[in-house]
Amino acid sequence: MGFAILNGEIIERVNAFVDVEDRGYQFGDGVYEVIRVYNGRMFTAKEHLRRFVRSAESICITIPYPTEQLMSLLEKLIQKNSLQQGIIYLQISRGITPRNHAFPVGDVAPTLVAYTKEVDRPVEKLKSGVKTILVEDIRWLRCDIKSLNLLANVLAKQKAAEANCFEAIQYRGRDITEGSSSNIFIVKDSVVITHPSTNLILKGITKDEILRLCTANAIAVVERTFTLEELMQADEAFLSSTTGEVMPIIEIDKKIVKDGVPGPVTRRLQAFFEEEIKSKCGNL
Numbered sequence: 001m002g003f004a005i006l007n008g009e010i011i012e013r014v015n016a017f018v019d020v021e022d023r024g025y026q027f028g029d030g031v032y033e034v035i036r037v038y039n040g041r042m043f044t045a046k047e048h049l050r051r052f053v054r055s056a057e058s059i060c061i062t063i064p065y066p067t068e069q070l071m072s073l074l075e076k077l078i079q080k081n082s083l084q085q086g087i088i089y090l091q092i093s094r095g096i097t098p099r100n101h102a103f104p105v106g107d108v109a110p111t112l113v114a115y116t117k118e119v120d121r122p123v124e125k126l127k128s129g130v131k132t133i134l135v136e137d138i139r140w141l142r143c144d145i146k147s148l149n150l151l152a153n154v155l156a157k158q159k160a161a162e163a164n165c166f167e168a169i170q171y172r173g174r175d176i177t178e179g180s181s182s183n184i185f186i187v188k189d190s191v192v193i194t195h196p197s198t199n200l201i202l203k204g205i206t207k208d209e210i211l212r213l214c215t216a217n218a219i220a221v222v223e224r225t226f227t228l229e230e231l232m233q234a235d236e237a238f239l240s241s242t243t244g245e246v247m248p249i250i251e252i253d254k255k256i257v258k259d260g261v262p263g264p265v266t267r268r269l270q271a272f273f274e275e276e277i278k279s280k281c282g283n284l
Contacts, residue, residue: 024093031055038281129250130166137170187236236263
């Protein structure tokens with residue numbers, strides 16, 4: 001089973017228990033992050049940890065460890081578990097206290113946990129693309145916080161699984177927001193378009209990398225809302241996530257996107273993104 005982090009200590013995972021009155025368990029009162037590991041090295045870890053701190057602060061949780069200490073702990077956890085290709089899952093809750101909706105009174109220590117998991121790159125899907133479905137976005141209005149409250153995302157992802165699809169693309173009214181666990185992009189007339197990073201979506205770390213790569217490589221890009229109709233008429237579509245990287249979308253609600261194969265702009269961005277991984281983590 002390997003090792004996990006519990007409140008700043010690396011222990012055997014089988015001993016990493018959390019109390020039944022932990023507010024993360026009872027209320028989803030906490031936030032989390034997922035960091036990709038290639039060749040035993042974390043990719044964009046500083047960016048993920050900055051978002052982790054920002055999400056925690058947004059719900060009035062103070063992380064009791066400096067970012068440098070967290071980084072060092074996560075690096076040690078990777079080594080202890082001999083992880084080469086995979087992820088680190090990191091979570092903090094408001095802590096253990098008798099159940100009450102209001103914040104606990106007094107000095108209650110938050111609960112921090114982290115563990116690793118082996119996850120291969122989805123190489124075949126990156127080559128061929130994936131199928132998706134459309135679902136109404138029924139989530140709350142603070143999707144910019146990477147909260148433990150993921151029930152709406154789970155329901156959307158389950159609908160995708162039942163339809164034999166990789167992802168569920170969510171919409172509010174006529175506007176596309178994001179996937180159940182990804183950001184969504186379209187390409188029209190060689191311009192990359194994606195939803196702006198407002199409270200209605202999670203500000204994706206991979207999304208930000210893609211925006212930067214577009215600018216660095218003279219690919220036209222704009223952050224703006226786009227509609228269901230624009231999605232269905234796009235020249236290309238792709239999603240981004242920590243584990244999905246730059247993932248081509250070839251089908252939406254059983255409608256083929258353009259020619260049904262990953263498009264040229266998506267392919268260029270995949271190549272640039274892979275070079276970025278290699279420059280920071282070594283050959284894939």
